[in-house]
Amino acid sequence: xxxxxxxxxxxRATPEGDTHERDVCDHCGFxxxxxxxxxxxxxVTHAGRYLLGRRAIExxxxxxxxxxxxxxxxxxxxxxxxxxxxxxxxxEIVLDRLLAVYTIERLxxxxxxxxxxxxxxxxxxxxxxxxxxxxxxxxxWDAIAFPSVHWALHHARALDAGESGAPFSNPPxxxxxxxx
Amino acid sequence: xxxxxxxxxxxRATPEGDTHERDVCDHCGFxxxxxxxxxxxxxVTHAGRYLLGRRAIExxxxxxxxxxxxxxxxxxxxxxxxxxxxxxxxxEIVLDRLLAVYTIERLxxxxxxxxxxxxxxxxxxxxxxxxxxxxxxxxxWDAIAFPSVHWALHHARALDAGESGAPFSNPPxxxxxxxx
Numbered sequence: 001x002x003x004x005x006x007x008x009x010x011x012r013a014t015p016e017g018d019t020h021e022r023d024v025c026d027h028c029g030f031x032x033x034x035x036x037x038x039x040x041x042x043x044v045t046h047a048g049r050y051l052l053g054r055r056a057i058e059x060x061x062x063x064x065x066x067x068x069x070x071x072x073x074x075x076x077x078x079x080x081x082x083x084x085x086x087x088x089x090x091x092e093i094v095l096d097r098l099l100a101v102y103t104i105e106r107l108x109x110x111x112x113x114x115x116x117x118x119x120x121x122x123x124x125x126x127x128x129x130x131x132x133x134x135x136x137x138x139x140x141w142d143a144i145a146f147p148s149v150h151w152a153l154h155h156a157r158a159l160d161a162g163e164s165g166a167p168f169s170n171p172p173x174x175x176x177x178x179x180x
Numbered sequence: 181x182x183x184x185x186x187x188x189x190x191x192r193a194t195p196e197g198d199t200h201e202r203d204v205c206d207h208c209g210f211x212x213x214x215x216x217x218x219x220x221x222x223x224v225t226h227a228g229r230y231l232l233g234r235r236a237i238e239x240x241x242x243x244x245x246x247x248x249x250x251x252x253x254x255x256x257x258x259x260x261x262x263x264x265x266x267x268x269x270x271x272e273i274v275l276d277r278l279l280a281v282y283t284i285e286r287l288x289x290x291x292x293x294x295x296x297x298x299x300x301x302x303x304x305x306x307x308x309x310x311x312x313x314x315x316x317x318x319x320x321w322d323a324i325a326f327p328s329v330h331w332a333l334h335h336a337r338a339l340d341a342g343e344s345g346a347p348f349s350n351p352p353x354x355x356x357x358x359x360x
Contacts, residue, residue, distance in 0.1 A: 008210040027208045030188040035217050036251050038290055071216050076283040077290060078349070098347055101278060101292065103256040110218055110257060112281065112290075167278055167347060169258070 036108040040080035041068020042116040043156035044093050049135055050153065051118065053089050053128035055145055062129065063145035066152060067091070068113070077112045085116070089131050090123040100155050100168040102148050104176035113152045115159060115166075147176050216288040220260035221248020222296040223336035224273050229315055230333065231298065233269050233308040235325055242309065243325035246332060247271070248293070257292045265296070269311050270303040280335050280348040282328050284356035293332045295339060295346075327356050 008030070010023035015031050022031050043066060044051040052064045067085040071077060078095055085093040093116040102111040124131045134140070136157065144150055155168040170176065188210070190203035195211055202211050223246060224231040232244045247265040251257060258275055265273040273296040282291040304311045314320070316337065324330055335348040350356065 008205070008208045025188070025208065025210065028188045028205065030205065030210060034253060035215065036253060036255070037215050038218060071290070073214060073216060073288040074285045075216070075288075076285070076349075077281060098278075098281060101257060105254045105256070108253040108255075110251070110292075169256075 034108075036110055038071040038077070038080075039068055039109055039111040040071050040077045040114075041066045041084060041111065041152070042081045042093055042095065042114040043099060043152050044085060044089075044091065044116045044118055045156075046118055046120040046133060049133040050139060050156075051085075051089060051091060051122060051131070051133055052139070053124065054130040054132075055127070056124075056129045057127050060145035063143050064132075064140050065145040065149050066113070067093075068111070071112075078114070081112070081114045081116070085118070086125075088125045088128050090125055091118045091121065093118045098167045099159060100152055100166070102151060102170050102176065104148065106175065106177055109176075111148055113148075113155075115156055147174060214288075216290055218251040218257070218260075219248055219289055219291040220251050220257045220294075221246045221264060221291065221332070222261045222273055222275065222294040223279060223332050224265060224269075224271065224296045224298055225336075226298050226300040226313060229313040230319060230336075231265075231269060231271060231302060231311070231313055232319070233304065234310040234312075235307070236304075236309045237307050240325035243323050244312075244320050245325040245329050246293070247273075248291070251292075258294070261292070261294045261296070265298070266305075268305045268308050270305055271298045271301065273298045278347045279339060280332055280346070282331060282350050282356065284328065286355065286357055289356075291328055293328075293335075295336055327354065 009026040
C-alpha cells in the first residue's frame with residue numbers, strides 16, 4: 001500500500017532533453033507532463049429542440065450544459081462524445097460532423113464538439129440534476145454553465161442555417177475565461 | 181533534491197468517486213490521470229510541393245514525417261501546429277483549415293492535422309536530419325515514419341481535389357498500429 005503520510009511534492013524543473021519546465025516530484029523523480037486535456041461533447045437535437053442537462057457536480061453545479069466530458073484513454077473522440085451523452089443524459093446520439101474545436105487556455109483544455117441528433121429519449125444520469133429538451137428561445141440562457149456552451153449552441157445554429165467554416169474555433173477574442 | 185534512488189511505483193486502482201482505474205504511485209499516492217495526448221501538425225505545401233522532414237529522434241528516426249508534435253499547456257492547436265513547423269522545419273506556415281482528426285488508439289493519441297501553406301523557405305531544425313520539398317510523385321513513400329502521415333498526405337490531396345468531408349478521420353479499419 002502507498003505510504004499515505006507522503007504526498008507528491010512537485011517542483012518546476014526542465015528534464016534533460018526537454019524544452020519546457022515540468023512538474024517533477026521531489027520524492028520519487030516522477031515527471032508529470034501535465035499535457036492539455038481533451039473534452040469531447042455534442043450539440044444534440046431532436047425535432048429542432050436542444051438537449052441540455054443541469055449539472056449535479058462542481059464546477060458550476062446547478063447550471064445547464066451540453067453532454068460533454070474528458071476523453072478517456074484509447075477512446076476515439078467520436079466514441080467519447082457518444083459515451084458522455086449516454087452517461088449524462090441517457091441518450092443514444094448519432095454524430096453528424098465535427099462542429100467546433102475550442103481551446104480554453106486557462107485550463108489547457110481542447111474541446112472537440114460534435115453536431116448530433118437523437119431519437120428524443122433521454123433522462124438525467126448520475127451527474128445530472130435534471131435534463132431538458134428546449135426550443136431555441138426556451139434555452140435557459142441565463143443559467144448556462146460555461147462560455148463554450150454558448151459558443152457551441154450558436155455555432156450549431158449557424159451551421160444549421162448553412163453557414164460555412166465548420167469546424168469553428170473560439171469566437172474572436174474569447175478565451176473561455178469565466179468572467180464575462 | 182529528489183531521492184534519485186526512488187522511482188515512481190505505479191499500481192492500478194480506482195480512486196474514490198472515479199469510474200476508471202488509474203495509475204496510483206505506491207510511494208506517494210500520486211494519481212497519474214494519464215489522459216490522451218494531443219498531437220498537432222500540418223500538411224504544408226508551396227507551389228504544389230509537400231514539406232517533409234527526416235526524423236533525427238526516436239521513434240522512427242531516419243524516416244520522413246510531417247511537422248507535428250505534442251501540444252503544450254495553454255497553447256491553441258493552431259499555435260501548436262505553427263510552432264512545430266517553426267521548430268522542426270524553420271518554416272512560417274499559414275493554416276488554411278483543419279484537415280483531419282485522427283485517433284491512434286494504442287498510444288491514446290488524438291492528432292489534429294491542419295492544411296497549410298508557406299512561402300517556400302525552410303531548413304532542418306534540431307530534431308530533423310534533413311528537410312525536403314517534394315512533388316507528390318517524389319515523396320519518399322517507402323520511408324514514411326507513421327501511418328497517419330500517409331493518411332494526412334492522401335487526405336490533403338483529396339481536399340485539394342475538391343472532396344468534401346474534412347476534417348477527415350482515420351481511414352476505415354485503420355487504427356494507426358505500426359504493423360501493416
